[in-house]
Amino acid sequence: MLNIDRRWIFLAIGVVSIVPFLIGIGMPVSTTVEVENIFDYVNELGKDDAIFISFDYAPGTQAENTPMAIAVMRHALHNDVSVFLTANQPLGHGMAIGALHYVTDPAIPDFYESVSFEDWSALRDAGIVDKDELVSAWESEGNVLPEGCSGWIFEGRDYALLGYAPVFNLVILGMTNSIEAQYPQDAHGNSTGEMPMLRDHKSLREVDLALSCSGSGACVWWITYAREKIGMPVAFGVTAVMATDYYPYIQSGQIIGQMGGLRGAAEYEVLLYENGVTVTTGKAFTGMDVQSAAHLLIIFLIIMGNIAFFAGGFHKKTALKGRG
Amino acid sequence: MIVLVGGILMIVQYFIPHQYSQNIFNYYTEWAPIVGAFALILGVGSLTRVHSHKIRRKAKNWQFSWAVLIPLYGMPFFALIWPQSLWGGMEEPGIFDFVFMHIQVPIQATMFSLLAFYIASAAFRAFRAKSALATVLLLAAVIVMLGQVPIGEMLGRWLPETGLWILRYPNLAAKRAIMLGVGFGILATNLKIIFGVERNWLGGAGK
Numbered sequence: 001m002l003n004i005d006r007r008w009i010f011l012a013i014g015v016v017s018i019v020p021f022l023i024g025i026g027m028p029v030s031t032t033v034e035v036e037n038i039f040d041y042v043n044e045l046g047k048d049d050a051i052f053i054s055f056d057y058a059p060g061t062q063a064e065n066t067p068m069a070i071a072v073m074r075h076a077l078h079n080d081v082s083v084f085l086t087a088n089q090p091l092g093h094g095m096a097i098g099a100l101h102y103v104t105d106p107a108i109p110d111f112y113e114s115v116s117f118e119d120w121s122a123l124r125d126a127g128i129v130d131k132d133e134l135v136s137a138w139e140s141e142g143n144v145l146p147e148g149c150s151g152w153i154f155e156g157r158d159y160a161l162l163g164y165a166p167v168f169n170l171v172i173l174g175m176t177n178s179i180e181a182q183y184p185q186d187a188h189g190n191s192t193g194e195m196p197m198l199r200d201h202k203s204l205r206e207v208d209l210a211l212s213c214s215g216s217g218a219c220v221w222w223i224t225y226a227r228e229k230i231g232m233p234v235a236f237g238v239t240a241v242m243a244t245d246y247y248p249y250i251q252s253g254q255i256i257g258q259m260g261g262l263r264g265a266a267e268y269e270v271l272l273y274e275n276g277v278t279v280t281t282g283k284a285f286t287g288m289d290v291q292s293a294a295h296l297l298i299i300f301l302i303i304m305g306n307i308a309f310f311a312g313g314f315h316k317k318t319a320l321k322g323r324g
Numbered sequence: 325m326i327v328l329v330g331g332i333l334m335i336v337q338y339f340i341p342h343q344y345s346q347n348i349f350n351y352y353t354e355w356a357p358i359v360g361a362f363a364l365i366l367g368v369g370s371l372t373r374v375h376s377h378k379i380r381r382k383a384k385n386w387q388f389s390w391a392v393l394i395p396l397y398g399m400p401f402f403a404l405i406w407p408q409s410l411w412g413g414m415e416e417p418g419i420f421d422f423v424f425m426h427i428q429v430p431i432q433a434t435m436f437s438l439l440a441f442y443i444a445s446a447a448f449r450a451f452r453a454k455s456a457l458a459t460v461l462l463l464a465a466v467i468v469m470l471g472q473v474p475i476g477e478m479l480g481r482w483l484p485e486t487g488l489w490i491l492r493y494p495n496l497a498a499k500r501a502i503m504l505g506v507g508f509g510i511l512a513t514n515l516k517i518i519f520g521v522e523r524n525w526l527g528g529a530g531k
Binding site: 010012030059166167170173240248263288292304305306309 | 349428430477491
């Protein structure tokens, strides 16, 4: 049994990864205090507040990190909180663009209709920057919100794609004094100095939260250079493998909460759904069925491997070998 | 000398709240990313030199060097010089975005996804309860794994609660000890570099 061809194991993993997606079981996901803390914090924020979402991951970990970033982005946009999107690497920049496209895709429920920085320049020049006034003025110009859309989001007021800048740990350090100095232009070439959200939040000292979605240790930069230097609240969205490393930061209060792996993203999606922010859960919640099946299979393989090992007397052979 | 002066200056600056100290800090944070970006030129030049030598000498697997060099120069070309879409217009997505979203992202995601298959195979072949400690490790892993998924909660409320207890207490204690050790190591190494005791980073120039 120990000599089973590993391709049968690969096939089993493939089957348990695909079938739950097709069946769509929808097992309930309970929430933990680590994720609830992030949700409650963002829920208290409003249209005068701003957060950073840093896409500190590459496509390899996007299955875990992207749903987290999208869930928090949806929550912030729902509360009219301004969202700065950054990345610590060029690939993260692409992930940020992909997440923004996902949130504004009409084919996906709970989408937002984006208005580019140039399109609403006339209203900006007229001094209309308050969100409610902006929406009224925009719609009075004949713009109609598409059916099923959750709302308008204005580039430069609701979100700014700042993107990647080199030596990102120093960029964070520099943003503690001035965001505009580090990002004179956003990723679309718009002058950040003209953005209402930059005028209201000139540095990280005036930003209410930094969420680092990370597949590497880069998330710790936000603690070192932002949390410890200026006391900025920080939250993590990390892969499940990394999540165990950062419990000390939760216990010491250096991060307000943590979303660990696909489970963390699923918990946030459940909180959004239960609190009426979204009409449906997302990809992470669907993925929990797959993760359940895969975990069960791996535990089964561990047990069967140990039974085969001990039943075959291999542990005795290993012990004899040790005595020479 | 540059490292010594710069290192001591930035350490001292951190603890002085005077405006002059802050000006030094601002000056440094504006210059440092610019200097760091020059590392890109060094990296691209080095990669080009290594792979062009392989192609010229027809070394083993020289064909794969073309797979490195063509995207290395092709992607900046499509991003900066020819940012048009596949259909020739300026409407999105451009060729750069298309290649990134439909080639690079799936390739990297696939590479990570392969881990799931190899972990399953390793779970069967290598995870053995050969000793008491290994047995405890396996039991903890099984409890945490089941506690992290909805099916664990359906099997019993104690599973996710025990899994969370393991993460919040024994795991936290061990991780904190490791982080403290690593932190002291980083501090010691950086002080050695600043004061010139450690000179390996200079390469041949330090000898």
